[in-house]
Amino acid sequence: MRICVFGAGAIGGYMAAMLARAGAEVSVVARGPHLAAMQARGLALVAAEGEFTVPVRATDDAAALGPQDYVVLTLKAHSVPAAVPAILPLLGPGTTLVSGVNGVPWWYFHGLEGPLADTRLESVDPGGVQWEAFGPERVLGCVVYPAAEVAEPGVIRHVEGNRFSLGEPTGERSARALRLAAALEGAGLRAPVRPRIRDEIWVKLWGNLSFNPISALTLATLDRICADAGTRGVARAMMLEAQAVGESLGVRFPIDVDRRIDGAAAVGAHRTSMLQDLEAGRPMEIDALVGAVQELGRLTGVATPVLDTVLGLIRLRARVAGLHPG
Template sequence: MRVAVLGAGAIGAYVGAALHRAGAEVHLVARGPHLAALRARGVRVLSPRGDFTEHPHATDDPSLIGEVDYVFLGLKAHAYASAGPLLAPLLGEDTAVIAAQNGIPWWYFHGLTGHPLENRRIEAVDPGGAVSAVLETRRAIGCVVYCSTEIESPGVIRHLEGTRFSIGEPAGGVTERCTELSRAMVAGGLKCPVEPNLRDDIWIKLMGNVAFNPLSALTRATMAEICAHDDTRRLVATMMAETVAIARAAGSNPEMSIERRIDGARRVGHHKTSMLQDLEAGKTLEIDAIIGAVVEIADLTRVPAPALRHVHAAVDLLDRTSRSTTR
């Protein structure tokens, strides 16, 4: 099995190291000091499950890799449309692309045979078809990440918690390409269930992301602080309830109670969400996939979602103003 990890950051390098440990031929695509460290010392994983080091090939030039069986995308969703030149050398006729992104994927309505919104493009995550032109939906394997990692220093990945990467076909069912990938991930020490209906998993994770990510960016608060404050906790519950209503209107049924989802976030403790970390680092916020697409699906399914709309407007303005001040 040949695997390329495009965007070998915290999650990508961790998955690449695990697959390499399982015996796959792994190629990491990275840049800067991180790439230099990967070349010199390999991927060093520090984990409560046991530390380990692997030495997969690392480069900043995908043309040196060639066609692979799987591409694991470790990029932020808003970077997909511009990833074409990096992705093209890696793609053979049957290459599958696994996008380990937060939120609603560009392929969301692809393969929903008989659904009123079958093959409908979601502009928030595929504006004008720019993403699907680069990432053909036939190549997509969905992935929901239940894993927290960070780059402690160049080449060093701190694994904090979770090892589950749920995968599934946009059209549903269980295919050989998903089964083969799952076996390799499990052999590398990860959990990788193949879900016949991955969309339910997407919404369960999104219940938390859609609320905690933008609210943490707006308030600079950790997940525990948001849960401990009565008014923001109520706002989180309202946003989650609206999200579940949208999911059901779109044909999914995320089976997790709102209180349980909030409680799980509270137990994470004083953790900064990815959106808050990006804000503090002066990076573009991952708004479109996490909340913008949810509001768009609310429009398509005619579900009122006032709390989501208001928070979306506020965090979108925050992103625009924060980026203009860092230029």
């Protein structure tokens, strides 16, 4: 089984390191000093239970790797459309594209019945670039739960979590999903195959669509956002609007909104990914985490006034900082 991790930063690097240690035939596509370090010294993983370094085949030219059995995408959502030409050489007739990207996925309506079947989402796939180039039938959904960071080039620090939930857009327990799950579990990771992967996408998205933009606007950590009555109220209103959108699409939310907020508060003084990107001068995942929910609301006729307001504010914040080209 040939597995390529495209975008082997923190999360992709963590997965690749675990797979390589278990003896999987894994390669990574990366760039810059991180790539150079992996080529020179291998890929190092530092975790609470110990650390190790493994050799990996690392390149910035996917064409040199050839077609794979699985291509795991762990890029930021806004980076994928521009990367499509670089990804295509990895895809053979039987290649599965594992979508480990945060937010509402571009393939969301593939495999669903009803009037919105095969609807393409402009907010996450402008012009249908991914839909046309990859084809949604290749996709295996993946909800990423681990927290990790690139401590230095070639070194991944694992913070917590080891679950990568997998799921077919159609809900079936396919052979390709079970095969990848077995490889991940053999590497010491958790990889349940879910019949309703969109439910998990929404539960993770629920927090990201609210806490991320609020943190970037206020510069506050999760605990402070949840403890402050004003920002907690804004987050809660956004989440209830999003829940109405999700439920209109058949999503089941297994917990209520206040438990979800309390769970975020328990994480403590965490700086969200959007706040980290703002501080580091990197483009923020605004459209996949927030803009797509607005688009889904308009498609389903569900009003999202609070979300719309916060989306307008965070888009302008990003543009003023030069981090949002829209």
